[in-house]
Amino acid sequence: MAENNVSGMETSAIAVLKRAVELDQSSRYQESLVCYQEGISLLMDALKAVKDDSKRDYYRKKIKAYMDRAEQIKALVNQMKEDGKYHEQIKISEDATGYSYAVLFKPYISSSLSEVWVEDPYIRHTHQLYNFLRFCETLLKADCALKSVHLVTSQDEANGDQQSGALSALKDSLSGHGVTLDLQFSTTIHDREIRFDNGWIIKIGRGLDYFKKPQSRFSIGWSDYDFRPCHETTVDIFHTKHTKTQRDS
Structure with missing residues (x-):
């Protein structure tokens, strides 16, 4: 044995x-x-x-x-x-699997991480809101000292109440875990970018919405994102010593 x-x-x-x-x-x-x-x-x-x-x-x-x-x-x-020369690029091919948020972001989450900025215009529809929820869960499960998440996104004109309600519920839930969610809506946002206050910057061509829709809620990949096929996209990772200062300036 x-x-x-x-x-x-x-x-x-x-x-x-x-x-x-x-x-x-x-x-x-x-x-x-x-x-x-x-x-x-x-x-x-x-x-x-x-x-x-x-x-x-x-x-x-x-x-x-x-x-x-x-x-x-x-x-x-x-x-x-x-x-200031660090740059990695990951190319996710069409229908590739094994790229859950945990897998993609784990190498860049450190114990000192406490603040995260997410700029993504497409945290609006139900599946995109679930994506953002799963991203927040990934941060909470990681070995870090998360205190605040800042989200800048665009407003869903067709289902604004649903979007606001979901983000409000998530804000309350995160508060119960000692994390503040700061929410801002922008009518001009276009670029997608995630910044960690430990210096890492992750730019994903499709933002957090790079997963394909599962066939049903009882399909493999519904709960575990590692099994979900992806859309083709490119991930660029940079590092700067002054992430927080640059973001707030």
Whole structure:
């Protein structure tokens, strides 16, 4: 039974680390760093469980190699952030899956994150309001110190009461979790942008509304966004040391 557990941990570690290397080679460094860290953790669990000395030696060498690469990436990312040159681009293809908000935003959510700005003209219709709700839930579940979310969107002229009612209910619900929702409507907003006060800026071509509609409420993907097919879109990620200052100026 113990050997099966070790084998399972090793298989999981290999899959995660393979993904880390792929992301690393595609210059998606922040995402690869998350995968390296997860893979290293799995290998360390396997090291603790295995008894064979040669296998333990093998795990130690692999762990050291991946830790060295993770440290190199950390230094590279920190230098690019310092120089204001950090830019990653993710291209989500038509019908791709595995791009839930948790997956997309996790690499950029840190423990210091406390304030988020969302500029998206399409938080109006029911499914778009649910998208924004799911985004807020993703932030609440993350390891961060979220205190406030600022939303700038356009007003739904056809169903304004529904939009206002939904956002008001969400504001009350977030308040119960110690988070303030600041809402503003704009008639001129066009660009879509999400800013974190830890310096990360995420621009998604389609905003938060990049998922296709499930066939029904009983289809796989209705609840878990990782299973939802996506529309083709591009995600650009930047970092600036002065996110909050720039946003408020």
